[in-house]
């Protein structure tokens with residue numbers, strides 16, 4: 001029996017079958033899924049699994065197999081810097097909810113999100129919320145970011161959960177797709193989700209475990225069916241996605257606007273910082289690459305450790 005994982009609390013999973021039946025599932029033994037992924041959690045929200053019903057226990061099932069993932073997104077595991085924790089799998093797109101005011105999302109935060117999405121081959125969309133509080137200064141900032149990110153090829157939207165403005169466009173974006181939604185605290189992600197799925201009480205602060213006793217303080221990603229078709233994966237408490245196991249020379253590939261210049265640098269291992277004959281720096285000087293994006297690039301680069309061989 002095929003099913004999709006809607007929730008994972010570490011040891012128990014909530015799975016839904018193609019027929020719409022919800023089952024509590026657990027894993028039988030330990031099995032390796034993707035040889036190239038060493039994660040601290042074997043199964044994540046969005047995973048397609050095979051289930052076998054457990055005799056005599058209504059609503060309980062055993063996970064006996066897992067399908068290869070189309071993609072997945074990770075954060076670094078709390079159990080080790082170089083270990084990954086898979087947040088969600090099989091996504092069509094990732095939405096970052098941002099704000100220009102109350103509180104302003106930093107460009108560094110936006111760019112980290114975009115790099116991670118690009119590294120995992122997931123289309124990313126920026127949704128700016130709280131349009132209602134933007135005055136001329138904030139609108140100018142928004143328009144600037146919109147121009148920068150749209151020129152790179154990203155979709156940028158402006159909405160207000162408070163005024164229910166732009167919600168239909170957001171729904172249209174999400175219809176019939178599996179969308180991961182993220183954003184730092186206070187941007188209004190929960191308010192937006194409540195507009196998209198009215199009546200959905202989001203339990204974002206605590207998740208009770210299977211036996212019902214005790215509460216995890218950690219929060220987990222959870223998937224919801226959208227009333228108009230499609231699925232939403234909410235990532236409460238996930239602030240930063242992990243740039244795990246990336247080589248320094250790889251990073252520029254995930255700044256999509258740098259890609260056309262990469263083969264034109266004098267050195268093929270150019271990090272585009274102050275090497276001579278660097279086509280990326282030239283493009284920044286010529287105004288073809290946004291200087292703030294370059295600043296983000298340089299600061300993310302600093303956080304990538306040199307591999308020790």
Ligand SMILES: Nc1nc2c(ncn2[C@@H]2O[C@H](COP(=O)(O)OP(=O)(O)OP(=O)(O)O)[C@@H](O)[C@H]2O)c(=O)[nH]1
Nearest residue numbers: 129130133160161162184185186187188189190191
């Ligand atoms: N003015 C304005 N305020 C908003 C809007 N959307 C949300 N807010 C407010 O922003 C605050 C944060 O909203 P939440 O929906 O709780 O934000 P969140 O991103 O889910 O934050 P966490 O719950 O901390 O993860 C609340 O006081 C909301 O009322 C909006 O469109 N305009």
Ligand SMILES: [Zn+2]
Nearest residue numbers: 265270272278
């Ligand atoms: Zn270069």
